[in-house]
Amino acid sequence: MTVEGWLLPDTEDPDAAEFWAACRERRLVVQGCADCGARRMPPRPMCPRCRSLAVRWDEVSGRGRIWSFCVPHPPLLPAYAAVAPYNAVIVELEDDPAIRLVGNLVTGPDGALNGVDPASIRIGEPVEVVFCRLTDDVTLPRWRRPAGGAGG
Amino acid sequence: MGRDPFQDRTAIVGIGQTPFGKGLADSELALACRAIAAALDDAGVRPNEVDGLVCFSMEDGREVEVARNLGLGDITFFTQVGYGGGAGCATVGHAALAVATGRCDVAVAWRARKRAARTSRPWSQVSERIRGHWQWSRPFGVLRPVDEIALLTRRYMHTYGATRDHLANVALAFRKHANRNPAATMHDRPLTREEYLAARWISEPLCLFDNCLETDGALAVVVTTAERAADLRHRPAYVHAYAQGLPRQHQVMTNYFCDDPLLGPSWVAGPKLWSRSEFRPADVPVAQLYDAFSPLIPLSLEGYGFCGRGEGAAFTEDGALEWPDGRLPTNTSGGGMSEAYVHGFNLVTEAVRQIRGTSTCQVPDAACCLVTSGEGVPTSALLLRR
């Protein structure tokens, strides 16, 4: 998969580096407070519940449900226009529905952003994480429909 | 509860604007200077009387340059407000607070914007790597403001049964108003429901006509004390109430990571605004609601208390937003979707015209007019009265 012109995360961002490192190992993690246990995403330095700066990373199942989605059409940056219309989704995690992640619904780890018919996407449908390796340091979590339609 | 001490203490006494267009030759600074000069002329206030300046933090021509070009006097109060479209009412509100507390006597607030300017379209700049909160959306192709709002819109439609027909109600009402306003970009461009429904997608479920315009232009207002306002040439538009809102656990544009993403900033600014006001939503005869995208209107109608939660889309039915017969004529100059998109500052000047009685969609004897700024970013709102 070519990545020229794609917007990639800074995987050395001090708040997020552990998330991206876990993605490289094909593990989905969310940040939690090491003192009170409250989970928070996107990651940030301080726990808004207890003001602790001590963080931990909890591995989650990687199952979730589509909370919303959109289908961008041009005008877009050239790398995205080339695959438009594609989908972008927000997934709420099965383990912790208060945690939501933005991603894409694809057919598999190497699936194209436009590989799923947008008209078939439904809010509430179950999905599971797949890991798309784009560069040595960037592996993005994306989502696919569970095999056999079960798993939600 | 006692009367808010800032109620009606200050007024907007001058408004000015440039023509609106695409590819205007002037720089943003030159546009700002034209609009401010026009606002001072409109007010009948001399430039050397201005001692307060408030602008957007995104503004290209800052206070020093504006003051040097316009030949302003010694400036004793100046500040900037962030978050793009959320800032419009706040610049006026900060100016009003500064005047009311004696930090300055005559304050100017303005916005100048060129669509080609780097600062106007941050999403179009490819940077090497995405840092901060954008790294949780942009790498997945959520590139533009319209994509960010499309995600909230789809959820809103799913949750409350809103439809594209509701969004069309918004777009068509504002277009009708623009068709009466010679200054509006879309003055001579009618829009039908059929054209709306056939328009190309920008980010499903949002089509071309759910988006604001891309505009070059500038607008400015002059704020001074109620006492001084009484001696000036126009009917004052008193700053009756003002509020800002940055909800708990809010995130700019990508407000997906909190308990209830559809409770946007208007749910904070709205109740605070009414708590400082002698008016209630039912008393408001005309409104200017920030409309970078059509779905912000139902969200704002709910947050500012014109209807219950989830009822904003249904509120738009039966021509409710349309002048002259709707229950709440809204964006009576055409707004950001059909007059000009200058970060919502044209909504402020249109509210002043409603108070003066000079709108091209004038609500008779409008006692007050609500103005709101961006929903989806830390926001602000004003209630002007005659």
Ligand SMILES: [Zn+2]
């Ligand atoms: Zn904690």
